[in-house]
Amino acid sequence: xxxxxxxxxxxxxxxxxxxxxxxxLRFRAAGLLTLNLVSSPGTGKTAxxxxxxxxxxxxxxxxxxLVGDLQTxxxxxxxxxxxxxxxxxxxxxxxxxxxxxxxxxxxxFDLPALEFFFIENVGNLVCPSSYDLGExxxxxxxxxxxxxxxxxxxxxxxxxSDAAIITKIDLAEVCxxxxxxxxxxxxxxxxxxxxxxxxxKTGAGMTEWLDYLLQQRKAR
Amino acid sequence: xxxxxxxxxxxxxxxxxxxxxxxxLRFRAAGLLTLNLVSSPGTGKTAxxxxxxxxxxxxxxxxxxLVGDLQTxxxxxxxxxxxxxxxxxxxxxxxxxxxxxxxxxxxxFDLPALEFFFIENVGNLVCPSSYDLGExxxxxxxxxxxxxxxxxxxxxxxxxSDAAIITKIDLAEVCxxxxxxxxxxxxxxxxxxxxxxxxxKTGAGMTEWLDYLLQQRKAR
Numbered sequence: 001x002x003x004x005x006x007x008x009x010x011x012x013x014x015x016x017x018x019x020x021x022x023x024x025l026r027f028r029a030a031g032l033l034t035l036n037l038v039s040s041p042g043t044g045k046t047a048x049x050x051x052x053x054x055x056x057x058x059x060x061x062x063x064x065x066l067v068g069d070l071q072t073x074x075x076x077x078x079x080x081x082x083x084x085x086x087x088x089x090x091x092x093x094x095x096x097x098x099x100x101x102x103x104x105x106x107x108x109f110d111l112p113a114l115e116f117f118f119i120e121n122v123g124n125l126v127c128p129s130s131y132d133l134g135e136x137x138x139x140x141x142x143x144x145x146x147x148x149x150x151x152x153x154x155x156x157x158x159x160x161s162d163a164a165i166i167t168k169i170d171l172a173e174v175c176x177x178x179x180x181x182x183x184x185x186x187x188x189x190x191x192x193x194x195x196x197x198x199x200x201k202t203g204a205g206m207t208e209w210l211d212y213l214l215q216q217r218k219a220r
Numbered sequence: 221x222x223x224x225x226x227x228x229x230x231x232x233x234x235x236x237x238x239x240x241x242x243x244x245l246r247f248r249a250a251g252l253l254t255l256n257l258v259s260s261p262g263t264g265k266t267a268x269x270x271x272x273x274x275x276x277x278x279x280x281x282x283x284x285x286l287v288g289d290l291q292t293x294x295x296x297x298x299x300x301x302x303x304x305x306x307x308x309x310x311x312x313x314x315x316x317x318x319x320x321x322x323x324x325x326x327x328x329f330d331l332p333a334l335e336f337f338f339i340e341n342v343g344n345l346v347c348p349s350s351y352d353l354g355e356x357x358x359x360x361x362x363x364x365x366x367x368x369x370x371x372x373x374x375x376x377x378x379x380x381s382d383a384a385i386i387t388k389i390d391l392a393e394v395c396x397x398x399x400x401x402x403x404x405x406x407x408x409x410x411x412x413x414x415x416x417x418x419x420x421k422t423g424a425g426m427t428e429w430l431d432y433l434l435q436q437r438k439a440r
Contacts, residue, residue, distance in 0.1 A: 040260045040261040040262055040343065040345075041260040041345045041370055041373070041374065042363070042370060070346065070374055070375065071374075072372050072373050074369055074372070074373070095315070095344075123373070124315075124347075125343065125344070126290065126313075126315035126347070127315050127344075127347065143365065145262060145363065145388070145391070146261060147262050149292070149294055150261055152291060152292050153261070153292055153294070153343070154261065154291075154343075156290070168365070171365070175365075
């Protein structure tokens with residue numbers, strides 16, 4: 001990257017970090033646990049989030065969500081079926097969310113009435129790793145269909161995340177997914193990272209994931 | 221994006237385009253058909269390419285490949301098993317290949333001895349769409365595991381590609397993949413685009429894909 005571009009990019013990142021810090025204070029003041037969900041396109045962020053929003057609501061823990069895509073509001077419509085308050089961010093081509101996009105889409109949310117706030121990032125295993133959105137936890141998703149080597153090939157995303165979810169675990173066998181290799185590769189990027197194995201389709205692993213969310217919120 | 225950043229980014233893109241044009245002339249002078257393979261991480265670019273390189277070699281049509289990743293030379297090692305000349309580009313965090321990276325990795329290839337040259341881009345369904353690498357054809361891959369809506373959510377990649385390959389077609393049923401919806405969504409982004417349905421595992425659809433490659437080279 002030319003150094004002039006690098007200088008300006010650093011400036012953009014610093015500005016993003018300042019805004020993200022302000023957002024973090026705002027989310028915490030409202031009593032929220034905020035999570036930034038990142039993954040490749042098609043890993044199943046929306047399917048997991050839909051099931052998570054519904055389960056939290058049914059157990060008396062209200063949650064809201066922002067969801068980012070280059071185009072379409074398909075995901076917001078899909079997530080709204082859970083009954084949770086949801087808004088779509090359309091990035092118009094931008095490959096990741098930034099803190100100012102999050103800030104610009106908070107109108108209409110009654111944040112203090114919520115316990116959890118999810119931000120579903122644009123499907124991209126590279127660029128979102130550089131942008132803090134004010135979240136408490138960054139959660140990286142990896143599906144069994146993508147192959148076990150992704151953590152090694154995309155180190156910044158895995159080493160900047162706080163927990164990992166292996167999704168579509170119901171397809172593990174048919175995809176000949178090697179669970180131990182995948183887990184070892186994740187841990188090579190970030191030792192001791194908590195790893196969940198979940199199927200949003202069958203519900204496998206949802207209890208552990210939901211328990212983690214409740215514990216994390218309580219611990220703050 | 222701040223306008224100063226936008227100006228400089230435009231400059232970087234223009235420089236890339238000039239270099240890509242020079243590369244295109246060089247590839248054509250060597251008699252090559254050059255293809256830029258783009259997709260999400262985990263769509264199966266490497267698996268398809270490995271099978272393609274082997275099939276071309278066995279039928280007397282030598283091909284070479286460059287493969288891009290943020291880290292690791294796993295893919296180059298894997299592709300080298302096909303017997304084809306292959307080199308890895310490690311981008312050290314960059315989210316896409318650029319023409320200068322391709323140019324810097326051509327040493328050691330006997331280009332006039334080859335008929336086809338494949339460039340496997342970094343797994344990213346957004347950023348590589350902006351960077352011409354001097355290819356004749358850009359081929360976008362979409363796996364049945366990713367969902368039918370990806371063309372609508374990532375328009376620049378689909379409308380800048382010349383053909384699409386739906387991969388892992390052997391998993392279509394277990395993933396409840398809706399083929400007609402996926403095809404309609406691809407064609408909504410780029411009408412009349414040629415669409416292949418392939419399984420690198422079973423070999424389904426490989427004949428059509430290989431015929432297309434031979435035809436495209438002949439037509440130039």
